Amino acid sequence: MLESSKVPALTRAIDILNLIARIGPCSAATIIDTLGIPKSTAYLLLNELRRQRFS
Numbered sequence: 001m002l003e004s005s006k007v008p009a010l011t012r013a014i015d016i017l018n019l020i021a022r023i024g025p026c027s028a029a030t031i032i033d034t035l036g037i038p039k040s041t042a043y044l045l046l047n048e049l050r051r052q053r054f055s
Contacts, residue, residue, distance in 0.1 A: 012037055013045050017054065 005011040015035050020026065032042045049055065 009041075009045065012041065013049060016042075016045060016049065 012035070015037075016031055019031060019034055023030075028039075028042055028046060031037075031046070032039055035042075
């Protein structure tokens with residue numbers, strides 16, 4: 001059984017990076033729909049990933 005994450009934002013950011021690595025460039029809507037994360041969370045994480053030069 002998997003233990004729940006103690007750092008959910010980090011887990012979601014890694015999920016986003018893994019999705020992009022798997023399917024290539026995609027829209028925020030695709031990320032939101034595929035991962036089932038809230039829109040506001042997705043945009044906050046995507047903006048931070050871009051700020052950290054993951055774009």
